Amino acid sequence: MAAITHKALKSTGRIFANLAIVRGKYLKQTPRRFSSFPQEAVAIQYRQHGDPVKVLFWSEVQLRKPEQGEVMIKMLAAPINPIDIYMIRGTYPLKTELPHTAGIEGVAEVIEVGEDVSALKKGDWVIPAKGGLGTWCTHSVCAAEDLTSVSRKIPLLSAATLAMSPCVAYRMLTDFADLKEGDYIIQNGANSSVGQAVIQIAAARGIRTINIVRHMPADDRRIKYLQDIGGTHVLTEEFLRSGQMKEFMTSLGRPTPSLALNGVGGPSATEMLRYLAPGSNVVTYGGMSTQPVIIPSGKLIFKDLHFHGIWMMDWNQKHYADSKQKRQMYDELVDLSVQKKLRPPFCELVPISDFCEAVEIAVAPFKSAKQIFVMDQELLKKLNETKMMQSDNVIREEVEKDML
Amino acid sequence: MAAITHKALKSTGRIFANLAIVRGKYLKQTPRRFSSFPQEAVAIQYRQHGDPVKVLFWSEVQLRKPEQGEVMIKMLAAPINPIDIYMIRGTYPLKTELPHTAGIEGVAEVIEVGEDVSALKKGDWVIPAKGGLGTWCTHSVCAAEDLTSVSRKIPLLSAATLAMSPCVAYRMLTDFADLKEGDYIIQNGANSSVGQAVIQIAAARGIRTINIVRHMPADDRRIKYLQDIGGTHVLTEEFLRSGQMKEFMTSLGRPTPSLALNGVGGPSATEMLRYLAPGSNVVTYGGMSTQPVIIPSGKLIFKDLHFHGIWMMDWNQKHYADSKQKRQMYDELVDLSVQKKLRPPFCELVPISDFCEAVEIAVAPFKSAKQIFVMDQELLKKLNETKMMQSDNVIREEVEKDML
CATH class of the missing domain: 3.90.180.10 (Medium-chain alcohol dehydrogenases, catalytic domain)
Structure with a gap:
């Protein structure tokens, strides 16, 4: 590049x-x-x-x-x-x-x-x-x-x-799926700064979020905080890998998530793929685990999943300060910030x-x-x-x- | 699904x-x-x-x-x-x-x-x-x-x-990149029936192909056959993984491939990613190696690669016999077959x-x-x-x- x-x-x-x-x-x-x-x-x-x-x-x-x-x-x-x-x-x-x-x-x-x-x-x-x-x-x-x-x-x-994490979150929620109120998305690394922005922007738009966090001693409080800022469901990676996850997802009913946001890579990303609707998009913005994104071929062929990445610096290079898309993004983010929703x-x-x-x-x-x-x-x-x-x-x- | x-x-x-x-x-x-x-x-x-x-x-x-x-x-x-x-x-x-x-x-x-x-x-x-x-x-x-x-x-x-492999090849060459005469694509599993169809349809459209085949005793003849039906370059997986591959790709000059077709998965797919232009699309139609597609996060984030799959049966379900897209596809494939170009x-x-x-x-x-x-x-x-x-x-x- x-x-x-x-x-x-x-x-x-x-x-x-x-x-x-x-x-x-x-x-x-x-x-x-x-x-x-x-x-x-x-x-x-x-x-x-x-x-x-x-x-x-x-x-x-x-x-x-x-x-x-x-x-x-x-x-x-x-x-x-x-x-x-x-x-x-x-x-x-x-x-x-x-x-x-x-x-x-x-x-x-x-x-x-x-x-x-x-x-x-x-x-x-x-x-x-x-x-x-x-x-x-x-x-x-x-x-x-x-x-x-x-x-x-x-x-x-x-x-x-404002210039990085909320913009990455905004673009991922805007450019890769036609999300409507009540729709679900799923993300890992939910307590990263991008993850927190995703939760809040999604909540403001009426989008429901399934948030996966790393297991940590302070789990309960971490989970409570992410719920407080609007996370619909907050689950640990341990739960994601467990047999209970399927039951949990079934209990949510329709619609199943049509967008997955990946900041971790490795098994955390692969596990999320199970719970996506056919034709969903998966957007990678980070690789905290330092492991690659691993996709069983069937998820591409038979489930028609699509995988993309987002690099905010590259997006910024391609969109000048006064571009309509950039202005819209900042207007929404500033508005949410002023309202304390972000x-x-x-x-x-x-x-x-x-x-x-x-x-x-x-x-x-x-x-x-x-x-x-x-x-x-x-x-x-x-x-x-x-x-x-x-x-x-x-x-x-x-x-x-x-x-x- | x-x-x-x-x-x-x-x-x-x-x-x-x-x-x-x-x-x-x-x-x-x-x-x-x-x-x-x-x-x-x-x-x-x-x-x-x-x-x-x-x-x-x-x-x-x-x-x-x-x-x-x-x-x-x-x-x-x-x-x-x-x-x-x-x-x-x-x-x-x-x-x-x-x-x-x-x-x-x-x-x-x-x-x-x-x-x-x-x-x-x-x-x-x-x-x-x-x-x-x-x-x-x-x-x-x-x-x-x-x-x-x-x-x-x-x-x-x-x-x-006609109903499967040539259709898969046609869709992959048509739906995922805006290819112009002289452009390069790269594919692995090039001697599969899909791979052979890709070579021929691409050649008929003036698209140049870099074809990766598994190393086999009969290599030379296999390579010659794929060249005879229009494969621009035919290389083994061994060569793909070697230091010479980079030199070879540099020698081709611009444009670098903007589309990769993957029927194999595993390291064969991952290696191809090195040689794609930023923003390229990678389409998976098979997983002959039975290994998943493994993508370093940087290839998604910084190289802006996009990964998709194609399932012909699903495409057919979504496009009735008389749809314009289907008719165009069969017209081109039949035409090429009659001309012995496919x-x-x-x-x-x-x-x-x-x-x-x-x-x-x-x-x-x-x-x-x-x-x-x-x-x-x-x-x-x-x-x-x-x-x-x-x-x-x-x-x-x-x-x-x-x-x-």
């Missing part, structure tokens, strides 16, 4: 050329307070691929005024996405020029606009429109076309986590200066919360202390304290 | 009720010579599923006059298809009422027409329009809508083998009285020729002796004698 290469990838590298670098070490210092038009930024970068804890470094970056078609943005919050880890390790198919600023997700505020930029204005909230933007920084100058504006009505953490996944807020510890937590197995960098210390304090936090991520209040 | 059940399946069982049965034994006797309107037929049937050699029996069947919407047909020739073996064993998803007459393929002549039948007339050549007709017989009375007429210009053996697969002609030996040969591994029952002894003699044989199956003359 042709590697995704576009202007943003190159320009990101360019912005951060000629840097003062403190290699292999992160500084606990607070980024300097900037005036309304900052001269310098901080960025978490890497010059070579490898273990994130070893190759990431803290950079102080000279900023320049945005030129034609460009804007200057102030990053507000940026999560650690699993893709970030793969990209830093160099095992992801999206390759960028080095040095590169890490981070594919996040929300920023436009603080300066170059000439000929009509789609964005000062004060707009923006999220990356494509892959490779480099969001683990305090400020950046980038092409306006590499950004998509989102409503400021959306909770901050929803905005920070909540951000479990998350833990950390200052960007703690990037090494945060990355260590992110790469550990069985992590339960997404690490989100909050760039401004005052904002971080406010998010962690005020009611804003409650309305942003009420789940955190209710469940997270003693569960995570 | 709802089992395919239709009138034909039930009526076939009914026609042959109350029979004189010689169980577990086949008679070497010649079927009685019938008048122009026969009273009796011979059919190879089974009352229970199991080893074909044990459960098949020779039946003498009372024929009745065709009623409204029915015709009486005289079978001319009917092959042993691998599906027949699975159906007799009871391992095929298409279930029929028992007792059942074996055989899903073949060509017959209409010899009597009931009331309200306008689509068929006496003397027409017909092939089964759906599954489960029961073609291993000398005569049968069945619903006209379960038959599709084919031109009598077509060679007899082409007509007898030859029947290697075959061996046998009297229906030899059904037990023929079945034994058909179930043996590494068989090289399709067993075809010819119902009329005079026709069989003529086919085996005259020039008609040459024009029907010239390959037999050229290659088969010392190869098979």
Whole structure:
């Protein structure tokens, strides 16, 4: 496949050329307070691929005024996405020029606009429109076309986590089956951030979900949480493989699921195939088990199942910021977020200066919360202390304290 | 999946009720010579599923006059298809009422027409329009809508083998990719009867084929034969797995294959995926290796490959004899057959009285020729002796004698 290469990838590298670098070490210092038009930024970068804890470094970056078609943005919050880890390790198919600023997700505020930029204005909230933007920084100058504006009505953490998982969930629920209210879908990896978004978007559309989760000690609470956000049925992989699963599916009656969403691969994916209606579609967005998707030939020939994949970065490349499909998607996702029908996944807020510890937590197995960098210390304090936090991520209040 | 059940399946069982049965034994006797309107037929049937050699029996069947919407047909020739073996064993998803007459393929002549039948007339050549007709017989009375007429210009053996393999090949080359002249496709199991049809239909359309065959002692000749009927490149599975394959594919330049046809499964299918263009479709029609289709998740996500299956019986159920798509398909296949651009697969002609030996040969591994029952002894003699044989199956003359 042709590697995704576009202007943003190159320009990101360019912005951060000629840097003062403190290699292999992160500084606990607070980024300097900037005036309304900052001269310098901080960025978490890497010059070579490898273990994130070893190759990431803290950079102080000279900023320049945005030129034609460009804007200057102030990053507000940026999560650690699993893709970030793969990209830093160099095992992801999206390759960028080095040095590169890490981070594919996040929300920023436009603080300066170059000439000929009509789609964005000062004060707009923006999220990356494509892959490779480099969001683990305090400020950046980038092409306006590499950004998509989102409503400021959306909770901050929803905005920070909107560009990937909810979009993947939206596309899977929209592009592969003609789902009507009352229809069933089945998914594994249901407690991943994509899985949580699937549950909520489906629930908002009246689609019923059968959600398979990995067996874990905290099972009961995990199951309860997924039910609380709208999961119709939540079952463990153990149950999926058991004789009871067939009985359970029979008890649901018609219609049987016409869509399966697979983020796991291996036996977990193969088992789901038993319970699909003929002619169903199966969409793979991840392979958490690191095992391939294994399909008995009869499921293809006699059951007429169809298998596809979704890669959000590729979809984004093919759909410009102002495309009708993209606008519709963001409108629905923002609307659901504002209504609190689409909540951000479990998350833990950390200052960007703690990037090494945060990355260590992110790469550990069985992590339960997404690490989100909050760039401004005052904002971080406010998010962690005020009611804003409650309305942003009420789940955190209710469940997270003693569960995570 | 709802089992395919239709009138034909039930009526076939009914026609042959109350029979004189010689169980577990086949008679070497010649079927009685019938008048122009026969009273009796011979059919190879089974009352229970199991080893074909044990459960098949020779039946003498009372024929009745065709009623409204029915015709009486005289079978001319009917092959042993691998599906027949699975159906007799009871391992095929298409279930029929028992007792059942074996055989899903073949060509017959209409010899009597009931009331309200306008689509068929006496003397027409017909092939089964759906599954489960029961073609291993000398005569049968069945619903006209379960038959599709084919031109009598077509060679007899082409007509007898037209209903399955060439149709599967046609659909795979037509429904899953927008192929243009000069495009490449890749297929494994290229010397199966479907594989041979794929090569020939593709060649007639100017599509180039990369054909993977199992390594066999007679390799060179097998490869030469597949090249002779239009295979652009013929390679062994051993070569497919070797380091040379990548070099070979690079040497072909653009366009890379956008369609893969899989009749084998297992590593043979997985290896083909490496050489497909992003966004390609992979269609499975068989699983000769008895191994599942194994897809690394990255091939779905990052390479955007799509996987489908084709089941001709299901397609036929969904498309009536007079549907535009079906008519177009038969027109092209008949046209190619008449022009000798689509030859029947290697075959061996046998009297229906030899059904037990023929079945034994058909179930043996590494068989090289399709067993075809010819119902009329005079026709069989003529086919085996005259020039008609040459024009029907010239390959037999050229290659088969010392190869098979």
